[in-house]
Amino acid sequence: MADRGVWRPPRTCEDYWSEWKHCKGIRNLFHNYYTYGEAPSCGQWKIDYGNCRKWEKSKSPDAKESLCKSERARLLEKQKYDPVWQLRKSPPRDWYLPLGQDKPK
């Protein structure tokens, strides 16, 4: 969380709006059913859009709090499962090594 500088919503309000429209569309309904076997849940995007606009208009602390809470919940949802592998701290050593210096295939 950046305390220096001014806080602004994690996404532009236009992003929240277009994510909502995209989520509600018939293509996404089909894709969600095809992938997860159920209809998507889109209401939160609309709520977030409302809070984004509210923040823009009046700098409402409630709107800010709700937005942050919503986005953190989205992140937590993605972190539900333990990763299979360990993430690297730096790229593989041999990524840029010229060919021919490596073992033959």
Next chain:
Amino acid sequence: GPYAQLLLDAMKQSGCTVYNDRHFACEDCDGCVSGGFDSATSQIVLCQNNIHQQSHMNRVVTHELIHAFDHCRAHVDWFSNVKHLACSEIRAANLSGDCSLINEMTRFKFGLKQHHQTCVRDRAIRSILAVRKVSKETAEKAVDGVFDSCFNDHEPFGRVPHSKSDAKYAYRNFQNRDRYYANL
């Protein structure tokens, strides 16, 4: 296309800039294999004799770039850990468009509800069997063991991109990452 663009940008950000003449190779391949990622040389191999359409080419490039991306960002033990291989194959089948309804129908595989997951599982198993001398049972066990975790790992897309339009949304989110994390 937007799939490859996002993957290339994400890899660059992770320290693995892709150079066409260093990281891509076009070869003639045996059988019906379309391509592969060689972790020993950090190269994506495209099978020029088995790719005949631009759309197929796009999909193969995306699929192999996902393997390259995984190699770049994680300690993937490609050769001795079947679960690691399974994870990357699940992700590649899930995120590259391999399992779109249209592609499945051209394979005469018909299904609708949650069929995407069936396809991802089956293709991951097939891919493992194509590159490793393991039994079908071993491959199935590995895929099933890591499926939940890896099917839900959508990096760097943040979602399952079912179309170019989805991929464009994903790319926009990716470009917005700094702002996103700074304001949580």
